Amino acid sequence: MEHYIYHVNPDKESKLFFQLWQPSAKPKAVICLVHGIGEHSSRYHEWAELFVEKNIAVVSYDQRGHGLSDGKRGVIPSYEILMDDIDFALKEVKKHFEDTPCFLYGHSMGGGEVLNHLITRKSNYLGVISTSPWIVTQEAPPKIVIPFLRTLSNLFPYISIKTSFDAKRLSHIEQVCIKYNEDELIHHMVSFRLFIDAYDAGYRVLKNPDKVKKPLLLLHGTDDQITDPNASKTFSEGVVNRCTYIQYNKAYHELHNEFCRLDVFVDIINWIETQLAENK
Template identity: 40%
Template sequence: MKIKEFSHNAIDGTSLFFREWIPDGNVKGVVCIIHGLGDHSNWYQGLVNYFNTNNFAVAAFDLRGHGKSEGKRGHTPSYEAFMSDIDILLTSTKNHFKDLPILFYGHSFGGNLTLNYILRRRPKVAGVIISSPWLSLYSNPPKSKLYFAFLLNKICPSFLVDNIVNEAALSHNPEIMQAYSKDPLTHSCISARLFTAAYKAGIWAIDNASKFNVPLLLIHGDSDKITSSEASKLFAQRVPDNLCTLKIYEGLYHSLHNELCNKKIFSNIGEWINTKTIFSNKGLLSQEL
């Protein structure tokens, strides 16, 4: 495997940090990963290894305000800025891996972004995998706090509040919990602008799920205490027939790719790619590591 690291400037000049993991063999396709709030593109190594083992390249970038990308931590000038940044990822991936099929993988807030990107931009991609999306939080703030957040968005959009993550709610793997808390590139803050934008985008995505037009695998743990698995079920119900495969994992937490049983989850992803996308019946991904 080769790892390439480079930067691109966003439309507003913000420097965005990119990574590509390229397998040694013949590359059959590319997976673009959109990471979650507070983490960064290097938090998906198990998933990357699975795809690389099966001759899929992986491309990702650190969202603005995250990881090694520039920008105030946990803030964005607008939701559209994220959409434009994902445009850059997709263009870069197409340029580096010409004529290869592209899949998207979005986790948590990255799932919110990816679903909205597909619905708003309508890119030509082979399929979309969404993990534990922030369509709705497991426990939404009371109306008084929501009102205050929207008020802050108008008068001081970059105002930050602590978005303290209980590492124990991420995964049953204690090593993951410890590593997350010690990683200097993760953060636990969110601005009024980012929160209100994500909150509205989650509602908008559910309201427009009937317009989804790409094969979709939607996975969620029913013991996720960060984002709502019920919202994922609602989104899946509204996607046109035969396009969405929904998998709810009993007893699993938020970061499915970092759970102790992640090999089972990767196997399910491989099975879906082999049967529900343009790779159908080609056996391109093994179901075991």
């Protein structure tokens, strides 16, 4: 396996930290991976290695305001900029793997982002993988509060607040939770704009299953305490003939770090193999 890290400018003001994992031989596919809120791409190192063993390359980056990328923690200029960053990441994929079939993969907030990208942007990836997506959060504020938060988002878009978070909700595996708490690159900051934009983006996804025009693999744990598996199920049922939806009984939020992780990995690999076979 070869592993590369580098910074690159998507615009004049910002640098994003990128990582690339690739097999020694020419890969049969490449995954563009978008991480969740508060975390960073290095948390997926072991997960990426599994794909490399199956001759699949992985390209990922730290989102703005996260990890080793520029930006105030938990602050975004706008959700559309996050969509632009995905476009930029896909260009990076093509730069390294010009003729290799690509899949867009997002987890949690990243899972919501890739769903939004799927329904609002054009791209040449073969399909999308979304795990535990932020469509609806389990602890979303009452709808009566949203107009107030929307006002704060307009008045103070770049002010962020620290949220409380129990890492035990990520996984049943204790070591995963311990490592998360000890990770110095993890943060728990969320700006009013980030929350409102992601909140709106989730409901945009929920209302537009008919706009899914490419194959979609949607995965969620039934006991996720962070994002709502029922929202994923409802969305999947509205996608005609293009969505494969799999639930994992008793699993928490981070399916790639859960007791069922190998089952999740096999399901992803099998789905990718199916898409590759159908697009020969």
